[in-house]
Amino acid sequence: MATGNTTNVTLDQEINPWEAQSARFDFAARKLNLDEGLWKVLRSPSREVIVHFPVALDNGMIDMFTGFRVQHSMARGPCKGGIRYAPDVTLDEVRALASWMTWKCAVVNIPFGGAKGGVICDPHSMSKGELERMTRRYTSEIIEFIGPEKDIPAPDVGTDEQTMAWIMDTYSMHMRKTVTSVVTGKPLNIGGSHGRIEATGRGVMVVCIESLRHLGMDVEGCRVIIQGFGNVGSNAARLMHEQGFKIVGVAERDGGLYNSGGIDIHQLLEYKYRNNTILGFRGAEAMPSEELLLADCEILIPAATENVITSRNADKVKARIIVEGANGPTTAVADEILSEKRIFIVPDILANAGGVTASYFEWVQDRQGFFWKEAILNEQLEGILRDSFDDVVRYADAHDVNNRIAAYMLAIDRVAYTIKQRGFYA
Ligand code: NAD
Secondary structure, three states, X not given: OOOOOOOXXXXXXXXXXXXXXXXXXXXXXXXXXXXXXXXXXXXXXXXXXXXXXXXXXXXXXXXXXXXXXXXXXXXXXXXXXXXXXXXXXXXXXXXXXXXXXXHHHHHOOXXXXXXXXXXXXXXXXXXXXXXXXXXXXXXXXXXXHOEOOOEEEEEOOOOOXXXXXXXXXXXXXXXOOOOHHHOOOOOHHHOOOOOOXXXXXXXXXXXXXXXXXXXXXXXXXXXXXXXXXXXXXXXXXXXXXXXXXXXXXXEEOOEEEEOOOOOOHHHHHHXXXXXXXXXXXOOOEEEOHHHHHOOOOOEEEEOOXXXXXXXXOHHHOOOOEEEOOOOOOEOHHHHHHHHHOOOEEEOHHHHOOHHHHHHHHHHHHHHHOOOOOHHHHHHHHHHXXXXXXXXXXXXXXXXXXXXXXXXXXXXXXXXHHHHHHHOOOO
């Protein structure tokens, strides 16, 4: 099943995340017979904020930084979405990530809309002091647009719980009171939630187990290759290793590892913690990361970054199942190739929704001032992911579409229904 007319696109268009999002959105909207007006409303973000702001560097110089906050939809509740710090952040990327958040929250049926933020910077070359000053100034530049009932940021690539603590503190100073629920992914002692750090990886594990069940396959002997050994990839690897999956490959930016007998993930985690790289680990052989994506396995989990499965390599993928831990790892053109190969894909807006689901629980706990035990969060999280997986595969069967289009259709239908019920303010 194709995702639309994607045959004549250039590679630049193919890897533009906004184009990728729009291609899937248009295809799903057409399948849904979406009302033309609602199509226009949902196709574009409702607010895009661009800020240029100064930061004092450690060497005494002032540098200018550019940041974005895009709010795609707040129809179903406050906007929700991470903040990314990276040198190659673009408005189109943030736009795409914001709309994916709308669809993701709707797929798992939590009461949020979608947003995303980003600052063009290289966080790895900045000192802690520079990062703190940049974060605080960026927060103050977008302060009127965020808040517990407006838009709730969270960590993404290049940001972490320390970044969230600075945003929370800056916002609280301006409000003259402590407002923990303005961000999620915070440290535990200032309103963070048990289970949040590993929640995205846990969700990935749940949908892997559900995929096997759906396809009549077993966990035992199931070979898994994971790209990205950061928050999502390493937590998914550890939890799946503990469940009996055989993690045969791990690919990182600087190289990969392969062991057909399975990698001991606890030892690899310890090795990475000590050496800050997976390279040189003795429990596996070195293998180039690009080769690992194409190696033999039952489940491939791209959990690093966008556009790693494209028209250039999709026909060589050998996995039976792809579970998208990262946002946007597969281009729309690659989707068509993978569909023809009948590879079962669990799309990003379902596969990595464990993170935003746990963020929702963190926001609820902050607002209640009552904190849950980790087991309760995990149980609630796993229940939501299992139900959402069932919803998506049932929708796919009923409408004869692949899982990605089914997830988009389900999400668009839920958001469109809410907008129709609310009506238009004129
Ligand atoms: P992270 O920065 O913790 O980890 C990313 C890892 O991928 C790093 O170890 C990095 O070295 C590696 N990497 C980067 N580019 C690579 C490449 N080309 N090949 C191989 N490895 C590469 O980030 P994260 O939080 O784990 O996020 C990963 C992806 O998951 C992103 O797309 C993010 O948007 C998405 N995501 C994250 C969460 C979350 O809760 N952290 C939730 C939903 C989606």
